[in-house]
Amino acid sequence: MKRIALILGLAILAGCGKAPAPAVIPTPMQERYGCGTLSGNPEPSIEIDGKYLSKYGPEGYNLEVDRRGVRIKAAGKAGAFYALQTLCQISDSTGIRYAKITDKPRFPYRGIHLDVSRHFFPKEEVMKILDEMARYKFNYFHFHFADNGGWRIKLDSCPELTRYGAFRKIEDWDTFWLHSPMEFCEEGTPEAYGGYYTKDEVRQIIEYAAERHIEVIPEVEFPAHSNAVFAAYPDLTCGPEGYRGGEFCVANEGTFEFAEKVLLEIMDLFPSKIVHIGGDEARMEGWENCPKCQKLMKEKGFTNTGDLQTYLISRIQKIILDNGHRMAGWDQLLENEDLDSSSIVYAYRSDSLAYKAAGRGVNAVITPGDVLYLDWFQAHPHYERKAQYGYSPLHKIFRYEPQARPNILGVQGCMWTEYVPTEGHLEYMLFPRMLAVSEKGWSEPGTTTWEQFKNKVATHIPELKARGLNIYDQHDMPEIETDGKRVIMDHENPYSEIRYTLDGSEPDAGSRLYTEPFPLSSDTLNIKAAAFSGKNKTFTRNITLVRGKKYTESYPEIDLHVSWMGL
Numbered sequence: 001m002k003r004i005a006l007i008l009g010l011a012i013l014a015g016c017g018k019a020p021a022p023a024v025i026p027t028p029m030q031e032r033y034g035c036g037t038l039s040g041n042p043e044p045s046i047e048i049d050g051k052y053l054s055k056y057g058p059e060g061y062n063l064e065v066d067r068r069g070v071r072i073k074a075a076g077k078a079g080a081f082y083a084l085q086t087l088c089q090i091s092d093s094t095g096i097r098y099a100k101i102t103d104k105p106r107f108p109y110r111g112i113h114l115d116v117s118r119h120f121f122p123k124e125e126v127m128k129i130l131d132e133m134a135r136y137k138f139n140y141f142h143f144h145f146a147d148n149g150g151w152r153i154k155l156d157s158c159p160e161l162t163r164y165g166a167f168r169k170i171e172d173w174d175t176f177w178l179h180s181p182m183e184f185c186e187e188g189t190p191e192a193y194g195g196y197y198t199k200d201e202v203r204q205i206i207e208y209a210a211e212r213h214i215e216v217i218p219e220v221e222f223p224a225h226s227n228a229v230f231a232a233y234p235d236l237t238c239g240p241e242g243y244r245g246g247e248f249c250v251a252n253e254g255t256f257e258f259a260e261k262v263l264l265e266i267m268d269l270f271p272s273k274i275v276h277i278g279g280d281e282a283r284m285e286g287w288e289n290c291p292k293c294q295k296l297m298k299e300k301g302f303t304n305t306g307d308l309q310t311y312l313i314s315r316i317q318k319i320i321l322d323n324g325h326r327m328a329g330w331d332q333l334l335e336n337e338d339l340d341s342s343s344i345v346y347a348y349r350s351d352s353l354a355y356k357a358a359g360r361g362v363n364a365v366i367t368p369g370d371v372l373y374l375d376w377f378q379a380h381p382h383y384e385r386k387a388q389y390g391y392s393p394l395h396k397i398f399r400y401e402p403q404a405r406p407n408i409l410g411v412q413g414c415m416w417t418e419y420v421p422t423e424g425h426l427e428y429m430l431f432p433r434m435l436a437v438s439e440k441g442w443s444e445p446g447t448t449t450w451e452q453f454k455n456k457v458a459t460h461i462p463e464l465k466a467r468g469l470n471i472y473d474q475h476d477m478p479e480i481e482t483d484g485k486r487v488i489m490d491h492e493n494p495y496s497e498i499r500y501t502l503d504g505s506e507p508d509a510g511s512r513l514y515t516e517p518f519p520l521s522s523d524t525l526n527i528k529a530a531a532f533s534g535k536n537k538t539f540t541r542n543i544t545l546v547r548g549k550k551y552t553e554s555y556p557e558i559d560l561h562v563s564w565m566g567l
């Protein structure tokens with residue numbers, strides 16, 4: 001029943017009595033569909049001409065399908081490529097849907113970040129993700145290959161990094177990070193966990209990405225998140241033993257010699273003109289207790305250890321600028337007043353930091369952890385394996401509104417992997433949420449409602465599965481909220497229905513069907529709700545709402561026992 005309603009809903013949208021409109025994600029700027037389909041694998045006519053730049057921009061396109069064939073117009077190859085991605089989404093086994101589509105992205109930067117340090121993923125898996133990024137019109141891959149979990153590219157200038165810093169004795173993150181001496185081990189140690197990419201493999205990844213109009217941005221972390229470096233070069237951290245914060249010693253000239261050597265090789269390996277240098281979460285206790293760092297502070301007249309951070313970033317910035325590159329980093333970069341205007345700030349602690357950077361004339365990428373960190377829970381922890389800290393389901397990402405302002409480059413979903421140990425789980429955390437990130441990066445706000453979007457996602461899920469991705473199925477679990485006046489329920493899966501009780505009894509298939517928000521009719525209201533699909537029933541949510549008080553679910557009732565931001 002629900003399925004028929006869904007199909008009818010989409011058909012009305014299409015203005016066509018027979019077939020539903022194709023569910024294109026990200027939603028194109030303008031799309032109109034005719035009732036026919038073009039069959040027989042027609043060769044598209046593709047016209048690439050700079051004269052279309054003012055109309056469609058460098059990545060936009062015009063796509064027309066009718067009985068005469070498929071015609072694509074774009075100012076450049078990227079636009080034509082994205083037209084072909086859309087073409088795939090409006091095709092099925094019966095043919096290509098008649099269509100007139102004019103499309104261009106809202107933001108020039110649409111990124112996915114992948115941490116291959118906490119857990120290592122082979123190049124084939126990276127390429128599988130790149131395939132999907134291309135399908136959903138992402139154009140930047142932020143390659144987080146160095147962090148406390150391991151160093152993952154074998155460099156000619158410092159082969160010790162992978163020899164001593166790419167393998168560890170313990171695979172499980174919490175056991176390694178919180179409950180053991182955090183030992184790395186030499187390559188070749190029996191049963192060691194880890195891995196790295198050779199430079200050839202990295203070149204293959206870069207080339208594979210470039211063929212899909214995706215630029216790969218490398219990240220080398222300074223001054224923190226560098227325990228894997230110190231496994232190879234223990235002298236580069238403060239003190240004889242190093243310490244858990246993982247920062248470089250700022251007073252050691254060897255730190256800057258290392259930075260220069262590694263960054264030069266990385267800038268040579270990656271064609272991108274952007275190098276991300278981390279910059280986040282330096283825990284400065286090591287600097288406070290290091291005689292060399294303290295001496296440097298006195299000599300330079302620094303009043304606090306934060307000055308050591310800005311001093312280090314300035315020197316690293318010089319290495320990057322002297323080599324004709326742009327420095328990117330997490331939002332702590334804003335502490336540097338000497339930030340070059342070519343820099344890119346990745347705002348993760350709050351989107352307000354992106355707008356602050358933009359206001360200072362510096363470019364920024366919006367990636368707030370509480371929405372766009374894809375290692376957060378996407379469903380109730382009751383159902384899920386351990387994830388990071390908070391709750392970021394599909395609808396939260398979809399409802400998030402990044403602002404297009406001068407100097408705001410775009411948005412990025414970040415996939416941190418402390419609790420993502422396998423390829424299957426990586427895909428499970430990425431999909432389908434990556435589709436919502438794609439919508440945020442490409443589509444103008446208001447082009448799709450949440451109801452339409454979740455229905456669209458439902459049609460993509462079988463295709464994602466058919467491509468061999470272990471995705472998370474849209475969940476059935478009812479979400480219950482109030483704005484203080486009304487009770488609002490929702491669930492992601494359009495094929496099931498929510499039934500509820502208000503008298504404390506267990507909901508069953510005969511209980512009231514939720515169809516729309518209803519008044520919060522008493523001072524407190526106990527709601528028990530479950531979703532039903534055929535004979536299946538989800539577990540029951542049991543929530544008490546109070547009139548006049550807003551309630552948004554964040555799962556405070558669960559003690560998640562998780563660490564925050566990898567510390």
Ligand code: ACM
Nearest residue numbers: 280281330348565
């Ligand atoms: C970060 O989450 N530390 C960038």
Ligand code: ZN
Nearest residue numbers: 238249290293
């Ligand atoms: Zn020091």
